[in-house]
Amino acid sequence: MTTPSVRRPGPASSRTTPPEGAAAPVATGPDPRHTTERMMDFQGCFGCGADAADGLRVAHRDVTGHEVRTEFTVREAHQGAPGLAHGGLLATAMDETLGSVAWHLGKRCVTGRLETDYLAPVPVGGVLHLRGWCTGVHGRKVYVEGEGRIGGPDGPVAIRAAGLFVEVPEEHFTRDRTAEARPAAAGAEG
């Protein structure tokens, strides 16, 4: 394995670092009022759903306070280069883990920003052991960091990330956006 020749900074930029005055996280568990009827028993999530055929099926293992642990077993469908996980999918596994941290704070959040550092390749057949934790809360913004290790929960770090999650109203998930996704009418200016 190659050793990084320069010392890397942490994963968080100024946009994913809690500002002065941010509050410490308070882990309350997910708020059941945030699970709409449509979301109940939904297994189509590409990150963790059992019904997403080539999805990541990230397994949620453990929650301690505001720290969440998950595992992602890399399958052939997740390859980028032969035998190695695609970086975008590793970011997805991280998004799943970090997003879960925000929801465990009782906040209905979506990803606003996700930053990733890749430190080592993750082989097909390998298990990425992910961990995410909250670094602060400021208004609607939840700041989260995480890391993924290979070869075991204490193995070498393969990916690090920092994310900003933003609280949204229920309407974010219930609104019918079909019309918004259609191509604009011919001649309409963008």
Ligand SMILES: CCCCCCCC(=O)SCCNC(=O)CCNC(=O)[C@H](O)C(C)(C)COP(=O)(O)OP(=O)(O)OC[C@H]1O[C@@H](n2cnc3c(N)ncnc32)[C@H](O)[C@@H]1OP(=O)(O)O
């Ligand atoms: C268990 C569940 C696990 C789930 C894991 C998976 C999570 C996902 O993948 S969610 C899907 C991907 N994400 C999305 O689709 C989100 C799309 N984006 C949006 O809907 C909107 O842009 C949204 C909600 C993030 C923000 O919009 P809006 O509600 O209008 O708020 P807005 O005023 O723009 O932003 C709120 C605050 O966040 C900040 N902010 C928003 N985006 C960013 C960003 N990218 N970088 C830095 N700051 C940001 C704003 O500056 C603002 O800060 P302040 O309160 O200090 O002024």
